[in-house]
Amino acid sequence: MLRGVPTSLHSKYVPSKPFSCLDGSTTIPVEFVNDDYCDCRDGSDEPGTSACPNGRFFCENKGYIGTLIPSHLVGDGVCDCCDGSDEYETTIVCNNTCFELAQKTKAEHEAKRALHEAGVAKKKEIMAKSIVTQSTRLTRINELEQDLQKLENELKEKEELKQKAEIPETEAKERHHKLWEEQRAVREAIARDNQMREMFADLDTNNDSLVSTEELQKHTELDTDLENEFTVGEVRSILGADSVNFDEFNVTVFEQISNSYQPLQQPSTETSVDLDDLAAATEAHLKKEKEAAEADARLKQEETHFKEEEEEEAAAATETTEGDYEEDPNRQEASSHIATSLDHGKHIHDDTPPEYDDEAKRLIEIADHARNEYSEVERKVHDIKRQIEDLKKQSDVDVGIHGEYSAFIDQCYDYEEREYTYRTCMFKDAKQISKGGGSDVTIGYWDSWSGPADNKYLKMKYSNGATCWNGPARSLTVTFQCGIEHKIVDVREPTRCEYAMLFETPSACDETIAATLIHPDHQEF
Structure with a gap:
């Protein structure tokens, strides 16, 4: 009986013909197949034994999903196939759990399909609204x-x-x-x-139409050197001569003394009068x-x-x-x-x-x-x-091929954890807000969509955030998965200053998964 070979490869193992190794390296007599000796470099001659370290054993798993396991697990006393076919040469009794696994997997697939179906319905609403919004905007x-x-x-x-x-x-x-x-x-x-x-x-006290050094010397408030007496030399330096007439006083003297000049106090005398x-x-x-x-x-x-x-x-x-x-x-x-x-x-x-x-x-x-x-x-x-x-x-803004991410425009979403609130404003920036009253830290500014080649809209990148102490600038990668609502479900920092966010949204739901029918028949990989 040929064991460990997928149905799709049965034509390669013909009992009446020599066996050619699947990698084409050599051809051996068919009786060498599953003789517990490794003849082919790819281990394809021993699909039902553990002789080849690189061999693969196929679990048929009737009623469930056929799977390949490493051939060294065959006959090791542990039931690896849900139908127990990997322990056919041992005394170990393996319960066939394929039906239970099939039911569980079917339920999981149905739940996933239902989730995507409900999400796709909302996604279509978003896309329809996006068309109207874009038209209205234009x-x-x-x-x-x-x-x-x-x-x-x-x-x-x-x-x-x-x-x-x-x-x-x-x-x-x-x-x-x-x-x-x-x-x-x-x-x-x-x-x-x-x-x-x-x-x-006021200065011409003798009424001779001149202001002399003697007359000006009485005004000690004009002395700039307050520590010494107001000397004749200092007075003459102001007048420019021993005396000045009215015109000379007007031209050369007045401006020098006008800010400091004060009239002399007239002495008062007490006399008896009738x-x-x-x-x-x-x-x-x-x-x-x-x-x-x-x-x-x-x-x-x-x-x-x-x-x-x-x-x-x-x-x-x-x-x-x-x-x-x-x-x-x-x-x-x-x-x-x-x-x-x-x-x-x-x-x-x-x-x-x-x-x-x-x-x-x-x-x-x-x-x-x-x-x-x-x-x-x-x-x-x-x-x-x-x-x-x-x-x-x-x-x-690139909101998806059909506008499926248009609902994110001008929207911010928060995620609460013990020490911080993480706030992501779509197509703008992302911040880490301390609950202890510290200042906000920008962990990235909107950069681009960064998903895989077949669907770049499954991830977005926020770059050039605040620089870490002795480290790089902070950044954030947002991974989208199907969900009924727009919400952040997890935030982590797997690498220093590089944050990872998991975000559920109807925009990431898949029409293909939503339309998948679950077949109860045997499935083979």
Whole structure:
């Protein structure tokens, strides 16, 4: 009886003919077959014994699936074939379990077939929806591109209107700014001239129309070397001479001392006065207050009518010479008002520009309106461009030959384990999120489909994630298998920094498996 030979090879083992080794290496008498001696290099002459180390014994396994086992397992006292045919020469009694295995395998195959059948039904829904979605997406892109063309034309019109409105606005603002700068320059010139005149009068204590070293030396606040006395040499270095007249003081001295200069405190003396003297003093004091008020009024008038005052001051400056300088009869009073003039100068130097006039305000309002209209249309243009870009990116994503993976677009899936949450955003990135509050770690960015040649859509690759400590950049391989729902079922790190994810989805279900019929008859490999 010929044992261990598949039915498909029975024609090679003819009892009336010499046997040719299946590898063609030699031909032997047929009686050498299964004689427990290995004659063929491929072991094909001993299919029913364990003589050849590379021999293969065929288990017929009637009612189940025929299988090949290594021939060295034949007669080893262990039942390897479900029908027990591998132990035909031993006393071992093998129970025939082929029927039970057939029933179990049939149930497993049926469950697998049913799973794929249900998954394929959902897969077809996804593909049908993908066709509609893609068509809708392309239609929407076309509509948006038409809207964009109209808006871009409108934007050009709004830009022209904006530019036209901004020209008179800019001119009005420039006129306003120029006038304000001129006014401020005049006010500053008046304030400086008043301050300079009062300071000269205050320093010229002997009324000789000169400021001498002796007069300036009294103002020790001008001494930059605070540790030593204010020497004549230091004073002369400021004046440039033993004394200076009004014009020289204006040109060379005033700017040096204006920031540090302080009027001398007038000494007060206590004397006994009678009622007449007191009345006279009171009258003089009231007169000074009146004159001070009049001086303040003059300063305000100068500020209001700065142009007229500028012309007057310029004319006065032209007519004034060194010999023509006349001492103000109220010089002592002017000295007492230096601080007042300086305080008033702070107001004059105010950098807050005045409000625009009504015409300028009207032009600014028109320009603002034009700018707002331009900005609104520009915002719409940017929004439509963004929508078109997003839709085109979605259209360019490879979601399978028939769009079976289109349900993954813009979707993220989580997998919870003890320390981390793994989040995969399809066609974007994958992250490892610590449950202990640490920062997220990117384990890869979408790279490509990486399945086998016959179906590349069974795996996807995420690469160039965060670099491991002293290691490579992290990466993730997602393997898809048939399932009723889209979900991650397992995540592991089989190799350092290289993660493996198992993902169930209807998109991976196979139409061929779903249509397979389970045959109860004998199957042979």
